[in-house]
Amino acid sequence: MGVASTVQNRPSNPDGDYLPQIPWRCLDYIIQEAGKKIGVPYLPDRCAQLTVAHNGHPACHYCGNCSRGCDAGSFFSPTWFTIPEAEHTRNLTLLTDALVRAVLVDERGQATGVAYVDRHTKREVEVFAKVVVLAASCVETAHIMLNSKSRHWPTGIANSSGALGKNLCDHLYGNPGYGFIPRLVGQPPTPDNIADSTIGWMPRWQNLENPREEKFIRGYSVYVGGGCGEFPGHYPQLEGFGSEFKRNIKRYYPATIGSYIQAPALASPKNYVDIDPDKKDIFGIPRLRFHYEWGENELLMWEHSKKMIIDFFRAAGGEMWGADAEPNRPGTSLHEVGVCRMGNNPKTSVTNKWGQTHDVPNLYICDASIFPTQTDKTTTMPLVAFTMRNCDHLLENFRTGAHKRA
Ligand SMILES: Cc1cc2nc3c(=O)[nH]c(=O)nc-3n(C[C@H](O)[C@H](O)[C@H](O)COP(=O)(O)OP(=O)(O)OC[C@H]3O[C@@H](n4cnc5c(N)ncnc54)[C@H](O)[C@@H]3O)c2cc1C
Numbered sequence: 001m002g003v004a005s006t007v008q009n010r011p012s013n014p015d016g017d018y019l020p021q022i023p024w025r026c027l028d029y030i031i032q033e034a035g036k037k038i039g040v041p042y043l044p045d046r047c048a049q050l051t052v053a054h055n056g057h058p059a060c061h062y063c064g065n066c067s068r069g070c071d072a073g074s075f076f077s078p079t080w081f082t083i084p085e086a087e088h089t090r091n092l093t094l095l096t097d098a099l100v101r102a103v104l105v106d107e108r109g110q111a112t113g114v115a116y117v118d119r120h121t122k123r124e125v126e127v128f129a130k131v132v133v134l135a136a137s138c139v140e141t142a143h144i145m146l147n148s149k150s151r152h153w154p155t156g157i158a159n160s161s162g163a164l165g166k167n168l169c170d171h172l173y174g175n176p177g178y179g180f181i182p183r184l185v186g187q188p189p190t191p192d193n194i195a196d197s198t199i200g201w202m203p204r205w206q207n208l209e210n211p212r213e214e215k216f217i218r219g220y221s222v223y224v225g226g227g228c229g230e231f232p233g234h235y236p237q238l239e240g241f242g243s244e245f246k247r248n249i250k251r252y253y254p255a256t257i258g259s260y261i262q263a264p265a266l267a268s269p270k271n272y273v274d275i276d277p278d279k280k281d282i283f284g285i286p287r288l289r290f291h292y293e294w295g296e297n298e299l300l301m302w303e304h305s306k307k308m309i310i311d312f313f314r315a316a317g318g319e320m321w322g323a324d325a326e327p328n329r330p331g332t333s334l335h336e337v338g339v340c341r342m343g344n345n346p347k348t349s350v351t352n353k354w355g356q357t358h359d360v361p362n363l364y365i366c367d368a369s370i371f372p373t374q375t376d377k378t379t380t381m382p383l384v385a386f387t388m389r390n391c392d393h394l395l396e397n398f399r400t401g402a403h404k405r406a
């Protein structure tokens, strides 16, 4: 894959082999120094973005277009990395505009393939397989499984535990404080928010020595960003209009700092998805409903981060413009987990540790829905790592004959 970062020896953030980190700006060093004064680390984030050429992919040329997809293939994405490799094997048939509705089963309730709706013709098509792997991203995988009802699986395929759709966890996001560093006001603005990326972050520092240091359990991280991005997000903080307003925007451009907290949620029976009995989408597929509210633990972390940011701005010699009154609404982070949780006990979990459903051994799940809960980190790199591990197990099952070859 190629991940740019540094070895950091932190108990909550396992290290790996990294490409050189994305270069820091003046602002990052100011943030790091201020963090040190208040006991909060600020370190290079783990970015799947190539700072040097890697495995046949060119180094990033820092054009800043990442949010729209990289036209050079310099950050990890299936389009540039895994799909071409799979095509190279000549064993891949790629179907697009194919919206999977349900997993099909045989008379024993085992998976035989999937039924999908062709988005153009709106007709349903069935395809068959020895093994089915769902990787439709967290909640959509649960959606497909909940819609896969049959005589064997009246509440959805592989749901004898009743855990399917339950234990939805989302990262609490919100901006605990934003402002600017006066000594950077008026510096020449350069496009230094390369790639719109989170170059550095404050990895979890709470409850590491002792799990009960704080009022909440576990811990959160904070992204602190700034610099001259594609768009001057600080415009609402400045008054005026015309050329003086534009000059002011430019003067503050290199000096602004924003932050957002990434707080893991604890699993709660209040948070789940289920099938809406009344609503269908334009293809006639029953829709998913979300039930979610922030828990006390996440909200304690939110309050804690607001106090920390005030201390941080003071330590940085900065000035605060404000903070969000409330955290963002659930669903903002796009880091959902939990709805097909893995575990050793088939009575309380949907899959085993290999992402293989307990009830239907030839049905695997390769996305974040199998993680029982979150950490202070994002989900994508862990889910890619688990997918590789789960695929090894799947192949081993073919080798030993547990799964039959086509
Ligand atoms: C704007 C944005 C920024 C993000 N930033 C970060 C970040 O910085 N770091 C991080 O770790 N994560 C980030 N994430 C989250 C990250 O994108 C997801 O965790 C990751 O893509 C999930 O991978 P996946 O393979 O499970 O799902 P996806 O990448 O969503 O792939 C699922 C695929 O399944 C297809 N699909 C869905 N439903 C069906 C169906 N019914 N039938 C057929 N096909 C279907 C979809 O079209 C898609 O191609 C971000 C997400 C967004 C949207």
Ligand code: SF4
Binding pocket: 049, 050, 059, 060, 061, 062, 063, 064, 065, 066, 067, 069, 070, 071, 072, 073, 074, 075, 194, 195
């Ligand atoms: S900045 Fe982003 S889009 Fe541009 S080359 Fe680098 S990875 Fe690709």
